[in-house]
Amino acid sequence: MTDTTTTSASPLDLTDAEREADLDLEQLKQLVGLVEYDESTDPFPVTGWDAIVFVVGNATQTAHYYQSAWGMELVGYTGPENGTRDHKAFVLKSGSIRFVVKGAVTPDSPLIAHHAAHGDGVVDISLEVPDVDKCVEQARRAGATVLQEPEDLTDEHGTVRVAAIATYGETRHSLVQRVVDGRTYEGPYLPGYVAASSSFVKRDGAPKRLFQALDHIVGNVELGRMDEWVAFYNKVMGFVNMAEFIGDDIATDYSALMSKVVANGNHRVKFPLNEPAVAKKKSQIDEYLEFYSGPGAQHLALATNDILRTVDELRKEGVEFLDTPDAYYDDPEMRARIGEVRVPIEELKSRKILVDRDEDGYLLQIFTKPLGDRPTVFFEIIERHGSLGFGKGNFKALFESIEREQDKRGNL
Numbered sequence: 001m002t003d004t005t006t007t008s009a010s011p012l013d014l015t016d017a018e019r020e021a022d023l024d025l026e027q028l029k030q031l032v033g034l035v036e037y038d039e040s041t042d043p044f045p046v047t048g049w050d051a052i053v054f055v056v057g058n059a060t061q062t063a064h065y066y067q068s069a070w071g072m073e074l075v076g077y078t079g080p081e082n083g084t085r086d087h088k089a090f091v092l093k094s095g096s097i098r099f100v101v102k103g104a105v106t107p108d109s110p111l112i113a114h115h116a117a118h119g120d121g122v123v124d125i126s127l128e129v130p131d132v133d134k135c136v137e138q139a140r141r142a143g144a145t146v147l148q149e150p151e152d153l154t155d156e157h158g159t160v161r162v163a164a165i166a167t168y169g170e171t172r173h174s175l176v177q178r179v180v181d182g183r184t185y186e187g188p189y190l191p192g193y194v195a196a197s198s199s200f201v202k203r204d205g206a207p208k209r210l211f212q213a214l215d216h217i218v219g220n221v222e223l224g225r226m227d228e229w230v231a232f233y234n235k236v237m238g239f240v241n242m243a244e245f246i247g248d249d250i251a252t253d254y255s256a257l258m259s260k261v262v263a264n265g266n267h268r269v270k271f272p273l274n275e276p277a278v279a280k281k282k283s284q285i286d287e288y289l290e291f292y293s294g295p296g297a298q299h300l301a302l303a304t305n306d307i308l309r310t311v312d313e314l315r316k317e318g319v320e321f322l323d324t325p326d327a328y329y330d331d332p333e334m335r336a337r338i339g340e341v342r343v344p345i346e347e348l349k350s351r352k353i354l355v356d357r358d359e360d361g362y363l364l365q366i367f368t369k370p371l372g373d374r375p376t377v378f379f380e381i382i383e384r385h386g387s388l389g390f391g392k393g394n395f396k397a398l399f400e401s402i403e404r405e406q407d408k409r410g411n412l
């Protein structure tokens with residue numbers, strides 16, 4: 001094991017990515033529910049997200065879509081031009097979050113088999129950690145599968161120390177330490193990637209960005225295995241349990257699921273985990289598991305401080321959202337439950353934005369239709385106002401909407 005000294009500051013400091021994105025701590029407490037915690041007792045300290053890595057059928061076009069529709073900025077690239085023979089990868093940023101989209105170039109690229117099995121999806125939920133070796137030691141002690149032993153990757157921009165552990169399905173958590181021997185890596189992403197920019201120009205008047213941070217990623221796991229994965233995040237990664245929803249809470253007549261939520265110490269990283277529950281017809285989780293060929297990331301929640309503007313801009317670019325029946329907004333019980341929010345309900349109704357309230361505050365949220373051809377991964381847009389929940393009160397309205405789409409696909 002290499003002796004690594006980190007200069008990573010206390011957990012409530014901004015990360016470099018957040019600083020670069022001009023975010024501040026108060027904003028982040030509001031946006032993603034960031035909390036203080038004592039890192040010194042954490043067996044597996046996690047600073048936050050490092051990157052969300054997608055394997056897609058056509059990375060060139062997906063990179064364009066994330067710029068044109070989602071307002072992201074192209075910052076890095078690797079491909080045949082700079083030594084990566086089998087695939088192309090584009091690095092895109094919005095606020096503090098980084099997406100990497102990878103697509104096969106050669107017919108024998110290992111990405112081909114992955115894409116054949118799963119379609120477009122998340123292959124790696126990569127986390128930034130202050131000490132890779134400490135995390136891997138803890139992961140091994142707790143029985144996790146170590147996919148990649150800690151190693152230094154170096155180029156002219158410096159050194160990054162990385163490792164990877166397995167999580168549900170064929171998803172992995174790369175662990176990325178960006179400060180090695182007191183020096184912060186200064187390249188656009190990882191060694192092997194070059195800085196990139198794009199000739200894409202945003203339309204006049206388009207906002208600087210449509211989302212500032214990533215709030216949570218939901219994992220869909222097999223029937224009966226949710227508690228196993230909750231225990232994995234508790235034991236291996238020291239994650240704490242947040243809200244908990246079981247059975248009837250989130251059932252419609254046809255579809256049911258169970259869900260529990262785990263989070264890292266500072267709550268930057270939150271993982272709701274779903275498993276299908278038995279109901280009259282096929283659960284939306286079953287549909288996902290069938291079309292993704294197993295467990296995987298179901299949705300990514302993108303945090304914004306102006307969901308109305310974000311949704312308007314996304315709609316202009318042709319992004320499609322799940323519909324919410326007008327009855328949802330007209331229901332007096334629902335109106336009483338949500339109380340006062342920052343805009344008139346009519347503003348939410350016209351955009352089909354959902355509201356949920358709990359003892360800490362409220363949140364506004366909306367869900368896209370699946371991003372790719374398969375009914376698998378999608379995005380949520382979320383604007384938090386104190387609530388640290390996940391929209392439990394909306395699950396029924398939401399599921400009924402998902403089921404209408406599922407029915408149109410003949411999968412209900």
Ligand SMILES: [Fe+2]
Pocket residue numbers: 216218299301380390
């Ligand atoms: Fe969510």
